[in-house]
Amino acid sequence: xxxxxxxxxxxxxxxxxxxxxxxxxxxxxxxxxxxxxxxxxxxxxxxxxxxxxxxxxxxxxxxxxxxxxxxxxxxxxxxxxxxxxxxxxxxxxxxxxxxxxxxxxxxxxxxxxxxxxxxxxxxxxxxxxxxxxxxxxxxxxxxxxxxxxxxxxxxxxxxxxxxxxxxxxxxxxxxxxxxxxxxxxxxxxxxxxxxxxxxxxxxxxxxxxxxxxxxxxxxxxxxxxxxxxxxxxxxxxxxxxxxxxxxxxxxxxxxxxxxxxxxxxxxxxxxxxxxxxxxxxxxxxxxxxxxxxxxxxxxxxxxxxxxxxxxxxxxxxxxxxxxxxxxxxxxxxxxxxxxxxxxxxxxxxxxxxxxxxxxxxxxxxxxxxxxxxxxxxxxxxxxxxxxxxxxxxxxxxxxxxxxxxxxxxxxxxxxxxxxxxxxxxxxxxxxxxxxxxxxxxxxxxxxxxxxxxxxxxxxxxxxxxxxxxxxxxxxxxxxxxxxxxxxxxxxxxxxxxxxxxxxxxxxxxxxxxxxxxxxxxxxxxxxxxxxxxxxxxxxxxxxxxxxxxxxxxxxxxxxxx
Numbered sequence: 350x351x352x353x354x355x356x357x358x359x360x361x362x363x364x365x366x367x368x369x370x371x372x373x374x375x376x377x378x379x380x381x382x383x384x385x386x387x388x389x390x391x392x393x394x395x396x397x398x399x400x401x402x403x404x405x406x407x408x409x410x411x412x413x414x415x416x417x418x419x420x421x422x423x424x425x426x427x428x429x430x431x432x433x434x435x436x437x438x439x440x441x442x443x444x445x446x447x448x449x450x451x452x453x454x455x456x457x458x459x460x461x462x463x464x465x466x467x468x469x470x471x472x473x474x475x476x477x478x479x480x481x482x483x484x485x486x487x488x489x490x491x492x493x494x495x496x497x498x499x500x501x502x503x504x505x506x507x508x509x510x511x512x513x514x515x516x517x518x519x520x521x522x523x524x525x526x527x528x529x530x531x532x533x534x535x536x537x538x539x540x541x542x543x544x545x546x547x548x549x550x551x552x553x554x555x556x557x558x559x560x561x562x563x564x565x566x567x568x569x570x571x572x573x574x575x576x577x578x579x580x581x582x583x584x585x586x587x588x589x590x591x592x593x594x595x596x597x598x599x600x601x602x603x604x605x606x607x608x609x610x611x612x613x614x615x616x617x618x619x620x621x622x623x624x625x626x627x628x629x630x631x632x633x634x635x636x637x638x639x640x641x642x643x644x645x646x647x648x649x650x651x652x653x654x655x656x657x658x659x660x661x662x663x664x665x666x667x668x669x670x671x672x673x674x675x676x677x678x679x680x681x682x683x684x685x686x687x688x689x690x691x692x693x694x695x696x697x698x699x700x701x702x703x704x705x706x707x708x709x710x711x712x713x714x715x716x717x718x719x720x721x722x723x724x725x726x727x728x729x730x731x732x733x734x735x736x737x738x739x740x741x742x743x744x745x746x747x748x749x750x751x752x753x754x755x756x757x758x759x760x761x762x763x764x765x766x767x768x769x770x771x772x773x774x775x776x777x778x779x780x781x782x783x784x785x786x787x788x789x790x791x792x793x794x795x796x797x798x799x800x801x802x803x804x805x806x807x808x809x810x811x812x813x814x815x816x817x818x819x820x821x822x823x824x825x826x827x828x829x830x831x832x833x834x835x836x837x838x839x840x841x842x843x844x845x846x847x848x849x850x851x852x853x854x855x856x857x858x859x860x861x862x863x864x865x866x867x868x869x870x871x872x873x874x875x876x877x878x879x880x881x882x883x884x885x886x887x888x889x890x891x892x893x894x895x896x897x898x899x900x901x902x903x904x905x906x907x908x909x910x
Contacts, residue, residue, distance in 0.1 A: 352466065352469060352482065355368060356482060356484065359480075359482065365473060365482070367405060368405060370406055370407070370442045371406075371407045371409050372406045372407065372409060372444060373410065373431070373440045373442070373444070374392075374400065374411040374412070374443065374444045375413075375431060375443055375444075375445045375450070375451065376389055376392035376412075376414075376450065377389070377415075377428070378392075378415065389413065389415060392446055392450075393411060393413060396411065396446075399444065399475075400444060406442075409440040412428065412430065412431040414427045414428055432464065435465050435468045435470045438469070441469065441470060441471070442470065442471050443465070443471070443473070444473045444475060445472065445473070445474060446474075446475055446476055447474055447476040447477050448474055448477055451472070451474065458490060459487060462486075463487075465481070466481060466482075474490075526578055526579070527594075528548075528549065529542055529545045529546045529548075529549040529636050530545075530636075538633075539596070539632065540634070545578070546636045548570075548575065549591065549636050549637065550636060552566060552570075552591060552592070553592065553637045553641050554786075554790075556592060556645050556648065557641055557645035557648060558641075558644075558773065558780070558794075559773070560648070560773070563585045564585060566588055567588060571583055589649065592645050592649055593649065595642070596633050597635065597636045597642060598637055598638070598639045598641075598643075599629065599630040599633050599634060599639075600627065600629065600633065601627050601628075601632065601633060640780075640783070640785070641780070641785060671844050671845055672719070672844075672851070675849070675850050675851060676850070676851045677850060677851070677852050678703060678714045678853055678854075679866075680701075680712060680713070680714050681714075683703045684702055685701055685702070686700055686705060688700050688705070696720050697719040698717065698718055699716065699718075699719065699722070704716075713855060713857070714853055714854060714855055715853070715855050715861075715900075717853065717863070718886070721886050721902065724886075725867075725884055725902060725904055726840075726844050726867075727840065729904075729906060730840075730843065730844075760809060760812055760813065763808055763809040763812065767802055767805050767809070770802055770805075777794050777795070846870075847869050848867070848868075850868045851865055851867050852866040852868075853865060856903070859901075861898060861900045862901050863900065863901065863902050863903070864902075864903045864905075865902055866907060867904060867905070867906045868907045868908075869906065869907070881903055881904065881905045882903075882906075883901060883902065884901070884904060885899055885902075886899070886900050887899055888900055
């Protein structure tokens with residue numbers, strides 16, 4: 350569309366219908382309700398007929414967004430595609446019902462109509478009688494868009510007010526497709542769906558009684574081909590939310606969250622103590638017993654706290670990996686972090702935190718490959734004689750921290766596992782006596798547990814027999830330690846014990862040259878180790894497009910003792 354020519358013709362009294370234009374349409378409804386789908390269909394049919402009846406217009410296939418809110422344009426795929434096609438010059442005019450169908454945000458309405466005009470595309474808002482090809486359109490658009498935006502604000506307030514009153518009346522809000530239940534549209538009460546309820550009880554029992562992990566439960570359900578009501582595979586999030594939902598024990602629950610701002614859709618999630626929560630088995634018949642629900646949620650809460658502690662405890666974080674909080678950039682004094690990069694995903698890389706935050710321009714200190722560090726530290730430990738008598742002493746101390754006798758450790762673990770299964774059997778019996786577990790399921794669980802106990806007792810008997818047949822347990826310990834002394838797990842423990850820190854810097858006069866100052870919490874007896882030693886590694890692969898190169902480490906070892 351030539352905007353100057355169109356405006357000139359409109360100024361002469363012509364209307365858009367008198368101009369030869371390629372015309373498309375845009376339609377949208379904000380929910381997926383049947384009534385709204387019908388409205389959407391009516392919009393599409395109406396505008397197609399409206400365009401095709403005009404002999405001067407050429408119809409271009411329209412754009413439809415179904416069930417997407419107008420307050421978030423980035424989610425409107427068809428709308429964004431329409432902008433792309435406008436940029437490509439596929440049409441001259443867009444016909445749409447009203448501003449609220451196009452965008453309920455005043456700024457966005459102006460932004461998009463301006464953008465479309467820059468591509469030579471005008472918008473006709475039929476119900477609002479606004480044609481953006483006219484010079485005064487933006488003023489009228491601003492007024493109408495502001496009114497549309499305020500309307501959705503008032504609608505949001507009305508919805509919020511209505512929900513508050515519904516909560517006061519005890520009406521069940523939220524998901525009408527809650528797995529295990531059906532909602533009666535007339536009474537608003539939930540009724541149990543027998544087949545789904547059976548699956549819900551099974552999930553609770555697997556988690557609370559058999560103490561399966563969430564991932565294990567998900568794997569079982571998906572392997573069996575079980576799906577959610579929407580036909581999707583089960584996920585950890587879905588299972589976790591099911592276990593936390595008080596409705597499954599027959600409790601009314603509301604005000605778990607609230608939309609803070611109707612435009613940004615920002616949601617505030619309330620703590621459990623602030624929820625509206627009370628027993629209401631008339632409206633919400635329980636699928637699981639309160640005891641089973643509480644048992645599942647106690648376990649879930651403990652596991653969540655354990656995970657949060659592992660993430661939040663700085664001391665634990667520092668010891669998460671062998672070199673955590675032990676490698677420092679000499680240039681900035683900042684710590685290195687462990688990362689996985691696509692090209693070397695099989696080999697972890699340690700990178701300066703300044704480099705990670707600000708890039709190569711801020712820090713030129715080279716990255717370190719973990720495999721290369723391991724090789725260098727192993728070589729140093731070998732020269733120190735750590736993998737001989739000292740290894741036995743060090744490893745013995747590690748084992749003493751966890752058990753008083755290495756020989757008795759296997760017995761202890763096996764007996765502990767047997768006791769844990771016996772406790773599970775008692776829990777099952779308790780549930781059966783309280784009529785919360787069918788007799789057939791009790792027998793099935795008992796059969797499984799009895800088999801596990803039998804196997805563990807057989808192993809226990811074997812370890813005791815082996816122990817009694819050994820003349821010198823100390824020799825067996827030493828033999829084991831020497832054999833295991835070269836393993837990665839033991840190497841990590843020794844390095845964690847001896848390595849104080851590593852300072853990294855680069856010789857800028859020599860390409861791919863890395864300097865390491867390694868500080869050990871160990872008294873160096875061999876003075877030659879204090880001298881600098883060179884290590885050379887080849888990086889890259891002999892494949893097309895990948896450069897193979899050498900990296901040189903200049904290593905100097907120091908002692909703090």
